């Protein structure tokens with residue numbers, strides 16, 4: 001692998017048991033692999049990077065929002081490999097940049113701000129960018145797509161005895177990581193995706209083409225834990241993240257892994273998992289995004 005991280009930092013931690021004491025939960029700590037190329041983003045990116053180098057591209061062009069973990073990771077990965085990077089950012093350039101974009105610029109990423117309208121029309125945007133920057137590999141938002149899925153399929157290689165688990169739980173944005181996990185899982189395992197985004201009911205249809213048909217019944221997407229649009233629920237999530245940290249000494253992020261752990265807690269308490277289940281939660285990183293919160297809200301920040 002050309003893109004380097006310290007794999008020895010990855011651990012599997014035990015979580016404090018919830019309601020049913022016969023249910024055990026382990027968490028794969030991908031948040032610890034690299035301070036910038038955090039969590040699942042390294043996995044999703046690594047074959048894109050190989051592709052860029054194989055095609056002798058001079059850089060990578062990708063897109064995201066102001067607090068995007070993906071933008072952050074691409075900027076860091078490109079810097080590590082002496083590749084140029086361009087980040088297409090949704091919306092107008094603000095008077096002061098987010099910490100994420102400040103980091104990206106400091107790492108050498110060129111930022112281009114485009115309107116939300118242009119951002120939505122992905123195909124014409126990519127065509128335009130391919131013409132303007134022919135020496136850059138274009139990577140879709142979040143590293144989505146089959147190349148990202150292939151990278152995410154390697155995640156379970158970092159878990160000792162991965163087949164002992166009955167359920168694997170992970171946060172879902174584009175669904176790329178979930179598809180990778182699903183493709184690598186053995187047939188007795190159920191893969192639960194906790195959707196972070198509101199209105200992503202069609203995520204299953206996005207994932208299916210990335211998987212062989214016999215895998216389609218092996219995953220479930222849960223849409224009831226995104227907290228989106230219900231601002232009054234946000235303090236509940238932050239409160240949970242603080243309690244989770246106090247119990248397990250594990251920080252989570254408010255966009256993905258906080259909701260994942262909240263969902264895990266709810267599902268355990270409601271008796272969703274049969275007695276004797278063995279659960280694996282994927283901590284997919286993303287802690288840098290917590291900097292969008294005002295200081296003092298999270299006990300671990």
Ligand SMILES: *Cc1c(COP(=O)(O)O)cnc(C)c1O
Pocket residue numbers: 039040041069070142171172173174175176177178253256257284285286287
């Ligand atoms: C990007 C991201 C996800 C979502 O991954 P997808 O492959 O897009 O579903 C989950 N967790 C964290 C921390 C992320 O940064």
